[in-house]
Amino acid sequence: MTHSRRKWLLISVALAAAAALAAPLAHAQQKPIKIGFSMALTGGLAGGGKGALISMEIWRDDVNKKGGLLGRPVALVYYDDATQPANVPGIYTKLLEVDKVDLVVSGYGTNLIAPAMPIIMRKKLVFPALFGLGANEEFKYDRYFQIMPAGPAPKLDWSKGFFELAMEQNPKPKSVAIVAADAEFALNAAEGARANAKKLKLDIVYDKTYPPATTDFTPIVRAIQATSPDIVYVGSYPPDSVGMVKAASEVGLKTKMFGGGMVGLQFAAIQKNLGPLLNGIVNYDFWVPEPTLNFPGVNEFLAKYRVAAKDKGVDPFGHYLPPYSYAYLEVLGQAVEATKSLDHSKLAAYMHKTTFDTVVGKVKFGKNGEWARTRTLQVQFRDVQPDNLEQFAGPGKRIVLYPKEWKSGNIVFPYKQ
Amino acid sequence: MFSADLLANAVVAGILLGGFYAAVAIGLAIVFGQLDIVNIAHPAFIIVGAYIAYILNSRFGFDPVLVGLLAAPAFFFVGALIYRVYFLAFERTGQESLSGLAFFFGVMFIIEVVLILIYGVDYRLVQAGYIGQTWRIGFVDFPLRMLVPFAVSAALTAAIYAYMSHTFMGRAIQAVAQDRLALQLMGADPVRIKQWAFGLGIATAAIAGSLLIIIGPVEPSVGRLYIGRAFAIVVLGGMGSIKGMFIAALILGIVESMVATFAGPSWSPAVAFGVLALTLALRPAGLFGRQ
Numbered sequence: 027m028t029h030s031r032r033k034w035l036l037i038s039v040a041l042a043a044a045a046a047l048a049a050p051l052a053h054a055q056q057k058p059i060k061i062g063f064s065m066a067l068t069g070g071l072a073g074g075g076k077g078a079l080i081s082m083e084i085w086r087d088d089v090n091k092k093g094g095l096l097g098r099p100v101a102l103v104y105y106d107d108a109t110q111p112a113n114v115p116g117i118y119t120k121l122l123e124v125d126k127v128d129l130v131v132s133g134y135g136t137n138l139i140a141p142a143m144p145i146i147m148r149k150k151l152v153f154p155a156l157f158g159l160g161a162n163e164e165f166k167y168d169r170y171f172q173i174m175p176a177g178p179a180p181k182l183d184w185s186k187g188f189f190e191l192a193m194e195q196n197p198k199p200k201s202v203a204i205v206a207a208d209a210e211f212a213l214n215a216a217e218g219a220r221a222n223a224k225k226l227k228l229d230i231v232y233d234k235t236y237p238p239a240t241t242d243f244t245p246i247v248r249a250i251q252a253t254s255p256d257i258v259y260v261g262s263y264p265p266d267s268v269g270m271v272k273a274a275s276e277v278g279l280k281t282k283m284f285g286g287g288m289v290g291l292q293f294a295a296i297q298k299n300l301g302p303l304l305n306g307i308v309n310y311d312f313w314v315p316e317p318t319l320n321f322p323g324v325n326e327f328l329a330k331y332r333v334a335a336k337d338k339g340v341d342p343f344g345h346y347l348p349p350y351s352y353a354y355l356e357v358l359g360q361a362v363e364a365t366k367s368l369d370h371s372k373l374a375a376y377m378h379k380t381t382f383d384t385v386v387g388k389v390k391f392g393k394n395g396e397w398a399r400t401r402t403l404q405v406q407f408r409d410v411q412p413d414n415l416e417q418f419a420g421p422g423k424r425i426v427l428y429p430k431e432w433k434s435g436n437i438v439f440p441y442k443q
Numbered sequence: 444m445f446s447a448d449l450l451a452n453a454v455v456a457g458i459l460l461g462g463f464y465a466a467v468a469i470g471l472a473i474v475f476g477q478l479d480i481v482n483i484a485h486p487a488f489i490i491v492g493a494y495i496a497y498i499l500n501s502r503f504g505f506d507p508v509l510v511g512l513l514a515a516p517a518f519f520f521v522g523a524l525i526y527r528v529y530f531l532a533f534e535r536t537g538q539e540s541l542s543g544l545a546f547f548f549g550v551m552f553i554i555e556v557v558l559i560l561i562y563g564v565d566y567r568l569v570q571a572g573y574i575g576q577t578w579r580i581g582f583v584d585f586p587l588r589m590l591v592p593f594a595v596s597a598a599l600t601a602a603i604y605a606y607m608s609h610t611f612m613g614r615a616i617q618a619v620a621q622d623r624l625a626l627q628l629m630g631a632d633p634v635r636i637k638q639w640a641f642g643l644g645i646a647t648a649a650i651a652g653s654l655l656i657i658i659g660p661v662e663p664s665v666g667r668l669y670i671g672r673a674f675a676i677v678v679l680g681g682m683g684s685i686k687g688m689f690i691a692a693l694i695l696g697i698v699e700s701m702v703a704t705f706a707g708p709s710w711s712p713a714v715a716f717g718v719l720a721l722t723l724a725l726r727p728a729g730l731f732g733r734q
Binding site for chain 2: 072
């Protein structure tokens with residue numbers, strides 16, 4: 027090799043190295059794409075909210091490792107709404123007017139999505155939403171996209187599986203008791219359950235709500251028992267779900283199917299504490315570690331979540347909400363990349379027509395922004411052992427009964443404690 | 444739907460629930476009822492008691508009630524210290540009415556935030572052999588998850604009642620509630636007595652917290668649900684009356700349980716607070732308060 031050829035080779039290597047170093051530097055110097063949201067980091071829904079934030083940060087880090095969106099890094103801008111709906115409008119106003127975020131997503135839960143809607147609608151923004159039951163029913167906003175797989179008719183679809191399963195049994199149930207917490211989500215769930223029960227010509231023998239501050243559920247369960255219902259549908263929040271399950275055991279509730287819309291039975295700490303009292307209960311869920319729901323990427327995501335969630339006082343497994351809080355950002359990110367734009371009308375059009383591949387499987391939105399088809403699972407607790415947290419990490423404890431395409435086992439009927 | 448066994452079970456469930464309410468309210472009966480200190484943070488101290496029960500139960504398997512009893516002396520000293528701060532900052536300067544209320548609001552928020560920062564927001568529960576068991580006598584059920592808190596609360600109330608009636612310090616606390624100046628003229632130090640009484644009130648929160656977590660799951664902000672109920676019980680029983688507080692708690696528990704069984708649980712708070720309003724209309728000083 028001559029001296030000049032060696033010199034040119036060295037220059038080429040140096041230029042290539044400089045270009046390689048300059049690319050991430052340029053990426054780092056690019057103005058980030060800011061995604062703004064409120065999140066329940068304190069207050070009643072903080073258990074879910076903190077877990078959601080952890081998974082959103084995992085998504086941000088995953089995306090930034092791959093070069094960000096449109097070649098720009100992604101930054102999350104968020105504020106604690108303290109589970110107070112009154113805080114939400116102020117937070118979104120600040121995000122849009124002061125922080126100048128490029129994109130917004132919702133906080134966690136029906137009560138905290140609805141207050142943001144008027145501001146989002148006025149600005150005509152795309153609004154991916156996290157676990158609101160029928161939150162767009164009144165607004166009918168065409169840029170709302172709900173990641174919770176409740177289905178096109180969320181209130182009805184929420185309990186449809188529970189009632190369809192019941193009616194497939196022999197002998198067919200004839201009567202139902204419906205009990206729900208006196209709060210937004212549970213009332214919506216109860217409304218859907220009532221409509222489903224009427225459609226199936228079930229006799230509603232008990233239909234009551236209870237105040238959220240209820241301490242002892244044994245009088246309620248005993249009053250339900252007195253009406254001898256064939257099935258019992260419960261719409262409850264975590265502390266009430268625990269109280270209701272314990273009371274059912276203490277009173278010796280005799281019914282053929284029990285559960286339906288109990289929030290909290292998806293959380294590891296509560297599952298561990300209730301242990302065998304859960305056996306036989308049929309309840310809604312959105313993701314469980316059954317082989318039929320092994321979507322590409324979900325286990326890798328959950329492995330990252332388990333590391334990030336350690337010692338943070340949140341659900342250690344993150345089966346319920348975290349995959350979906352990762353997925354609603356995946357949907358938004360995929361839309362931005364595909365349209366190569368932050369134009370909200372282009373994003374909305376793309377999100378309506380596309381089927382997205384996410385860690386929660388294929389996501390296709392319907393006209394009203396809900397999932398085009400329901401995937402509200404009905405799972406049955408089986409063979410749960412006392413005082414064992416790890417048993418819930420793997421398959422076999424929450425058998426998927428509904429919908430049929432995701433089914434991993436058959437129902438044990440009637441319900442036995 | 445009405446039947447004798449439903450009625451009997453509703454009454455028993457109400458008594459057991461009322462017993463637990465008494466444990467929540469007894470500290471306030473001393474602090475608010477006798478010392479006139481609006482300690483809005485009392486339920487937050489109960490949550491701290493519940494978390495201590497959770498920690499020692501989950502790590503070492505200690506019984507929650509035992510933990511509550513062991514933690515009570517530490518709570519006493521914390522309570523005494525808080526009263527000293529309250530006295531120096533507000534009571535001494537006569538600003539205790541509004542500023543004092545704000546102070547205890549602040550204490551409540553600080554406790555909640557500290558618990559969130561340390562333990563997060565996940566629900567916490569305890570394990571004990573008796574949780575989940577039910578004694579059945581005839582057709583009446585006694586779930587031990589409710590019976591144990593009732594028994595502990597009844598014993599706690601009896602102990603506080605005896606202490607207030609038969610000891611020098613107990614009588615001094617009652618005296619400071621009635622006439623602080625007269626007590627001072629007798630050579631006693633009302634501030635020291637109030638500090639002792641405040642500590643005693645906070646000490647009961649350790650036990651109430653351990654009972655709360657036996658009944659159901661706890662997270663840092665759950666104490667707020669009990670603020671209204673606890674104050675209502677103290678007022679219904681008659682300010683400063685331990686006996687009245689216990690009976691008021693039982694009445695509230697029974698009313699809630701009966702309404703939940705026979706009319707529908709959503710009516711329970713309205714009817715229970717209706718009873719409070721009616722009682723106060725007929726007896727403005729409460730059931731056992733001095734007219």
